[in-house]
Amino acid sequence: MDVNNAFLHGDLEEEVYMKLLHGFRHSHPNKVCRLRKSLYGIKQAPRCWFKKLSDALLNFGFIQSYDDYSLFCYSRKGIQLCVLIYVDDLLISGNDSRMVQKFKEYLSKCFSMKDLGKLKYFLGIEVSRGLEGIFLSQRKYTLDIIADTGNLGCKPAATPLEQNHQLGKVESPVLADPRKYRRLVGRLLYLLHTRPELSYSVHVLSQYMQTPKEAHWEAAQRVVCFLKNSHGQGIMLSSSQDMSLTIYCDSDWSSCCKTRLSLSAFVVLLGDSPICWKTKKQDTVSHSSAEAEYRAMSDALKEVNFLRKLLHGFDVKQVPTRFFCDSKAAIYIATNPVFHERTKHIDNDCHAVRDAIKAGLINLRHIRTKE
Incomplete structure (x- = not known):
């Protein structure tokens, strides 16, 4: 209404x-x-x-x-x-x-x-219903981005960004008109509501909003070329009765070539439907990959706590959230409260993961990186 x-x-x-x-x-x-x-x-x-x-x-x-x-x-x-x-x-x-x-x-x-x-179109998000569930997409919004950037006839890209990119170190002239770069990245940020696979790419591009270079503009254009072949993709909210939360978290240790900060990332599923995802640079430098993974778990836990409270308002009862991480070292730190050398640099607020395990809010499990 x-x-x-x-x-x-x-x-x-x-x-x-x-x-x-x-x-x-x-x-x-x-x-x-x-x-x-x-x-x-x-x-x-x-x-x-x-x-x-x-x-x-x-x-x-x-x-x-x-x-x-x-x-x-x-x-x-x-x-x-x-x-x-x-x-x-x-x-x-x-x-x-x-x-x-x-x-x-x-x-x-x-x-x-x-x-x-009945809800069909809301804030640029298209809603389709079927027996399998509700499908959310931003097809028209995506096509508008492709048309406005002049890429309707471009060759589609296989991936949003090049693998092992070095956008932080790239030597390139400063973009003459930075406003078009900021506008494009801003539009891509809104597209993340239904396109989780763009989360990392847009996160990287948004770090150069102040003084973008021509190489950054070309990287943003590559994201648009990737959308050319997948403008109809979106999120499927399954009609399954499963209302349990599952979360997968990971980190990229010391990935920022300038600050050596690590990246945290997670995706949350309600049943088998993705409902929340995020890529974020960590606030402090981690001394080891295990510490970076542990901090990523702490960031993901904040989202779990918020979603559990939100679902409680819908009278949806929750079992302990399945929490997947591919670092056995980080899992051992979380499940073993003994102080040792590897944990003395970790902030106290990260140890909230241990408290959540004790309280039965999350069930920490190991998952292989390939999975």
């Missing part, structure tokens, strides 16, 4: 004044307007609108999630409704069609609403 003129519904609590419009200034030169409602353009408008909408949802019986403030859940007598808010767009899901219709009628009484029907 979409709200018409959403910000005009907000009630102002502060005193806000505005200059008179041009047609009234001559007749009232010394007067200003005091606003009774929020207007588009004032900084209070988004907050006032969200408060107005959240009050309406709370009056209906919804409970606001503490883990995601834009999520509201309703649960009574076996009936469950969930509402996710993005400014003036609302996604509504539920297990009772009559209750969904009753809620939509309630919203229409509170605000001027447009019912857009």
Whole structure:
């Protein structure tokens, strides 16, 4: 559902004044307007609108999630409704069609609403349904990127980046117009919502936003050429009843050629559906590959804790999360709380992995690198 003129519904609590419009200034030169409602353009408008909408949802019986403030859940007598808010767009899901219709009628009484029907297109993400589940893709958005960069007739690339690239050390002239590079990388960042295989490539390219070189622009163009042959790919959210979490984490030790910082990466599956992924440079230099892997486990654990709390709000019970890592040394550090030489450089917050194992939140398992 979409709200018409959403910000005009907000009630102002502060005193806000505005200059008179041009047609009234001559007749009232010394007067200003005091606003009774929020207007588009004032900084209070988004907050006032969200408060107005959240009050309406709370009056209906919804409970606001503490883990995601834009999520509201309703649960009574076996009936469950969930509402996710993005400014003036609302996604509504539920297990009772009559209750969904009753809620939509309630919203229409509170605000001027447009019912857009079943979710098909939202914020550039295309939604398709089938017996196997829900498929999310950004096909149109991807084709727009390819067309805007002039690569509709290019030869598709097999991989997003060249293997063993040296973009950090490359000698190349500075790009004459850095704005086009920043705009392209920014668009690729939004594409990561449905394209996890681009996570590492876009992470690398985003490090050169300030002074990009021509070689960096060519690398960004290669990512677009890779999209040419896979513009319809996306994420399949399976209709399977399995709601358990599984996480795979890894690290690339001392991969940054300038700072010698390591990379952390993880992907989270809900059942057999990927729902979260990330590539991030670590904050400190690791003295060994085992330490880098251990820090990667700590970063992944933060995401596990957040997702477990979020699923708890949906009344989804969780067993210990299966946590896969390909470093036996890091697993031994996590499962053995004895202090020894290899752990004295590791920050205390990384040892939260040990506490999570003791508390039964995660079940740490070894997986071979090839797997």
